[in-house]
Amino acid sequence: MPKRQEDPVATHSEAPSGSQPGRAERAAMRRALDLAARGLGSTSPNPVVGCVILDRAGRTVGEGWHQRAGGPHAEIHALAEAGDDARGGTAVVTLEPCNHTGRTGPCSRALIGAGIARVVYAVADPDPTATGGARALADAGVDVEGGLFADEAAAGNIAWLTSVLHHRPYVTWKFAATLDGRTAAADGSSRWITSEAARADVHRLRAEADAVLVGSGTARADDPHLAVRGVPGAVQPLRVVLDTHASAVKRGARVLDDAAPALIAVAEDADASELEGAAELLRLPRARPAGRAAGLDLHALLAALHAREVRSVLLEGGAALAGAFVAERLVDRVVGYLAPVLLGAGPAVLGDAGISTIAQALRLTVCETERLGPDLRITASGAAASAASAPAGAVAPGSAVATATATEEF
Ligand SMILES: NC(=O)c1ccc[n+]([C@@H]2O[C@H](COP(=O)([O-])OP(=O)(O)OC[C@H]3O[C@@H](n4cnc5c(N)ncnc54)[C@H](OP(=O)(O)O)[C@@H]3O)[C@@H](O)[C@H]2O)c1
Secondary structure: OOOEOOOOOOOOOOOOOOOOOOHHHHHHHHHHHHHHHOOOOOOOOOOOOEEEEEOOOOOEEEEEEOOOOOOOOHHHHHHHHHHHHHOOOEEEEEEOOOOOOOOOOOHHHHHHHOOOOEEEEEEOOOOOOOOOHHHHHHHOOOEEEEOOOHHHHHHHOHHHHHHHHHOOOEEEEEEEEEOOOEOOOOOOOOOOOOOHHHHHHHHHHHHHOOEEEEEHHHHHHHOOOOOOOOOOOOOOOEEEEEOOOOOOOOOOOHHHOOOOOEEEEEEOOOOOOOOOOOOEEEEEOEOOOOOOOOOEOHHHHHHHHHHOOOOEEEEOOOHHHHHHHHHOOOOOEEEEEEEOOOOOOOOEOOOOOOOOOHHHOOOOEEEEEEEEOOEEEEEEEOOOOOOOEEOOOOOOOOOOEEEOOOOEEO
């Protein structure tokens, strides 16, 4: 294949065994991170992974990303593109190469077989069934370096890492509100607070999520559809409604059409006879009386979704359900669409979250701000009590595997 991204400065002499990654490797990792992001929304329950193969001279000769679960891993795509040019070269990959045979063979073996001399990866694989690739590579004499751009790579794989480390999906709470935090006017009218650009962006968020979730209040008020529209090639998420008494979602509800799968979560003792045959039901225990009394047990919900290989959940409201998630410290990320509109009265965007004094306030970190037409999208994280840690990952002290940066919180 034709050579790309030629960089005469970058060679292995810049990055000998055990040294910090050189310029070409850093550029290749940036490219691998972009490639990995192309898989967002379509690789679940697998991680997103990108890989770039550099030849001996540090030139890019192969690229690949994991495109869908069950399909070839990023390294396999990149090796196929590189062909014989991979021999003696470097594989730059956003996740430690796997060491197990699942639906595809171990990438560590494929890299060794292709004659790769050096592997630079970003994040160590914490999955107990797949880990050990770096060790296998090092044992075969490959020079291995871990931890390059570990923070960025972990952020890109946050949903998968959260599910591997905490056995629950990564939860993003999304809301749309006026600048003064109202979701509707005092008379209940709420249509089009945010612009078309902001509403289109929500469909991108849905497309990246494995499941979209609302409470029975929203189901009752809006009869929401919750499927993705206008995102070419999107994998439709599972649409989930929390309807404790099986009284809000009726036969014929838009969420029950065939645009995407749907799941109605109801209490173990709810009479759901009206929905039987029309919707898949998930029976859940009620929230523990000692906690927030209303509704269903959110931990049980997330455990059930995790068991169905849901790695990311987009919580779309409403205020009461979002408050309950925040109270349980189950929100990992917040995406707020703020319209430059003032109402002064009307329902607030977040319901009771069990916070009664300023000392208990949840303080988040803004990760991104973006103008969308007249509106502003603010993304903040740090809300969950148990944010995943990015394993940058050394195999063992004194081995041929080194780490470029220390493990960091994200
Ligand atoms: N601006 C926005 O971004 C946005 C987004 C969504 C909705 N909305 C608006 O918000 C309004 C609805 O909000 P809402 O607060 O009334 O309803 P909601 O949050 O959608 O639903 C709340 C209901 O969910 C059920 N639920 C089940 N398990 C729960 C749990 N563990 N914790 C809390 N609730 C649980 C409860 O009813 P049962 O136990 O009886 O099932 C509860 O009353 C609508 O007007 C909608 O248009 C705005």
